[in-house]
Amino acid sequence: MGDRIQLIVGVARVRGGTPGPGNLLEGTSHLHLGGPRGKRIYSPPLGPWLVSRTCGRCLIEFPGIDGRLLAWCNRDKFFVCGRCVKECRKLHGTNRKSMGFPAIISALMILLLLACFAPSSVALTYEYTRLNLWRATAVTPIGSALVGQTIKIFGTIVSESSYAYPVALSGHEAIGRGCTWIWDAGARFAASDGTGTVFVTVARYWEIADGPHPNPARTCNIPESQYYVGDPVVIWGNLENDSSGATVLQASVVSPNAAHPVPNLLGWAIVTPFLVLCVGLSLRTAVLARQRLALHRKSLEGKASLPLPTFPDTRDPGLPWQKTYAGSALLDRARYAGLFAAFPWALPAVYLWLVRPHSQNEYYIMALFATLSAFLAVSVLFTALTSRVKPSAMAVTQAGIHFWYERAADRYELDAVIPWSDVQDVRMGVVGKIPALILALSSGGTKSFPGLGAEVRDAILAGWRENAVHPSPEGIQ
Numbered sequence: 287m288g289d290r291i292q293l294i295v296g297v298a299r300v301r302g303g304t305p306g307p308g309n310l311l312e313g314t315s316h317l318h319l320g321g322p323r324g325k326r327i328y329s330p331p332l333g334p335w336l337v338s339r340t341c342g343r344c345l346i347e348f349p350g351i352d353g354r355l356l357a358w359c360n361r362d363k364f365f366v367c368g369r370c371v372k373e374c375r376k377l378h379g380t381n382r383k384s385m386g387f388p389a390i391i392s393a394l395m396i397l398l399l400l401a402c403f404a405p406s407s408v409a410l411t412y413e414y415t416r417l418n419l420w421r422a423t424a425v426t427p428i429g430s431a432l433v434g435q436t437i438k439i440f441g442t443i444v445s446e447s448s449y450a451y452p453v454a455l456s457g458h459e460a461i462g463r464g465c466t467w468i469w470d471a472g473a474r475f476a477a478s479d480g481t482g483t484v485f486v487t488v489a490r491y492w493e494i495a496d497g498p499h500p501n502p503a504r505t506c507n508i509p510e511s512q513y514y515v516g517d518p519v520v521i522w523g524n525l526e527n528d529s530s531g532a533t534v535l536q537a538s539v540v541s542p543n544a545a546h547p548v549p550n551l552l553g554w555a556i557v558t559p560f561l562v563l564c565v566g567l568s569l570r571t572a573v574l575a576r577q578r579l580a581l582h583r584k585s586l587e588g589k590a591s592l593p594l595p596t597f598p599d600t601r602d603p604g605l606p607w608q609k610t611y612a613g614s615a616l617l618d619r620a621r622y623a624g625l626f627a628a629f630p631w632a633l634p635a636v637y638l639w640l641v642r643p644h645s646q647n648e649y650y651i652m653a654l655f656a657t658l659s660a661f662l663a664v665s666v667l668f669t670a671l672t673s674r675v676k677p678s679a680m681a682v683t684q685a686g687i688h689f690w691y692e693r694a695a696d697r698y699e700l701d702a703v704i705p706w707s708d709v710q711d712v713r714m715g716v717v718g719k720i721p722a723l724i725l726a727l728s729s730g731g732t733k734s735f736p737g738l739g740a741e742v743r744d745a746i747l748a749g750w751r752e753n754a755v756h757p758s759p760e761g762i763q
């Protein structure tokens with residue numbers, strides 16, 4: 287691992303200032319995980335620092351999640367709010383190295399990476415423990431096995447089921463996306479070890495190792511295979527009475543010898559580096575967060591913080607407000623975010639319920655579904671935390687465009703009004719695939735409003751036509 291690890295993400299919560307190319311937190315941002323080496327790691331005492339965090343510039347105290355989302359200024363060595371990031375930019379400029387992501391965003395990015403590999407590693411771990419158990423189980427003579435026991439037998443196949451002699455257990459190739467060998471779950475054959483004979487079924491097998499004989503009809507270059515009468519066989523399973531009262535060995539693992547099947551080493555080889563990377567990144571994020579918190583405390587020593595202003599707590603009734611987005615209150619609606627994050631898990635749950643997986647392959651398919659679910663779930667949380675804060679209402683007056691945000695922290699950090707004198711151009715564009723109203727600001731940045739209602743959009747366009755300081759005909763539609 288290098289001195290510095292940078293993850294690039296396309297989204298970041300934009301607070302304060304005008305979003306656009308000049309805005310640090312918009313567009314491509316970097317998670318800066320590099321830290322001074324060999325520096326002592328402070329362990330700040332628990333206390334009010336955990337429940338709120340104060341902006342190092344304006345000394346306003348942001349409670350809860352808003353405190354967690356303050357950006358880190360590497361020049362000032364303290365956390366700054368969205369409003370004060372502008373000040374930082376004026377004073378010493380901000381770039382990707384001088385500003386740091388909040389630890390909570392870094393943690394979510396690591397979680398996103400983990401979501402891609404965690405479900406597969408669960409399936410791999412399950413397989414590994416299953417195979418360890420299979421290897422650790424001692425062989426039981428068939429003659430002394432009791433119904434209800436989980437046993438491992440070592441014998442010889444003595445009868446075929448419904449196949450042509452001498453085949454006892456076969457399957458078929460599934461050729462679709464790649465080749466898969468599907469063992470015939472309806473097979474039933476007898477195995478004997480000299481002390482007794484038992485019928486074996488593979489209706490709910492977990493894994494069957496490659497048999498000693500190749501499938502004669504093979505078209506895929508995979509070790510698909512068959513078991514014949516007379517082949518030695520090691521079987522691990524439950525001794526049960528079937529519906530007709532006969533004793534059968536319900537096989538979990540079938541193998542020509544005790545050394546197979548082997549764990550999915552390829553799977554581990556792919557998954558392990560990413561798991562190690564996730565652990566490493568988490569440690570670095572935690573260390574960096576502690577270092578920053580210690581530096582922040584040192585910077586703010588002896589300074590008293592101010593409460594977040596609650597005024598104005600209602601919209602000015604004199605302005606012609608029009609409803610725009612509901613999104614600004616997403617952080618307050620943790621329940622919704624939680625619900626949406628939980629929803630994708632319905633997919634593996636339905637699979638579990640409908641398919642009742644038993645074979646190793648089915649567990650891997652389940653892991654694939656769970657990966658998708660984990661990815662969607664983390665994405666929902668990510669979006670809830672990092673999506674751009676949008677005004678819930680806008681008003682157009684001769685002075686400019688007024689914005690109303692649902693949350694006190696957003697009202698403090700974001701502009702309440704953009705005066706027409708700050709607007710250089712108003713035009714229609716596209717953000718993603720959604721038509722958007724785009725304000726070009728004299729500061730050089732842009733502010734875009736995708737999916738804005740027709741009424742608000744027309745009011746802004748009309749306001750711009752009437753109040754434009756520097757009219758640009760091609761910008762007016």
Ligand SMILES: [Zn+2]
Pocket residue numbers: 341342343344345346366367368369370
């Ligand atoms: Zn501030």
Ligand SMILES: [Zn+2]
Pocket residue numbers: 359360361362366374375378
């Ligand atoms: Zn600064």
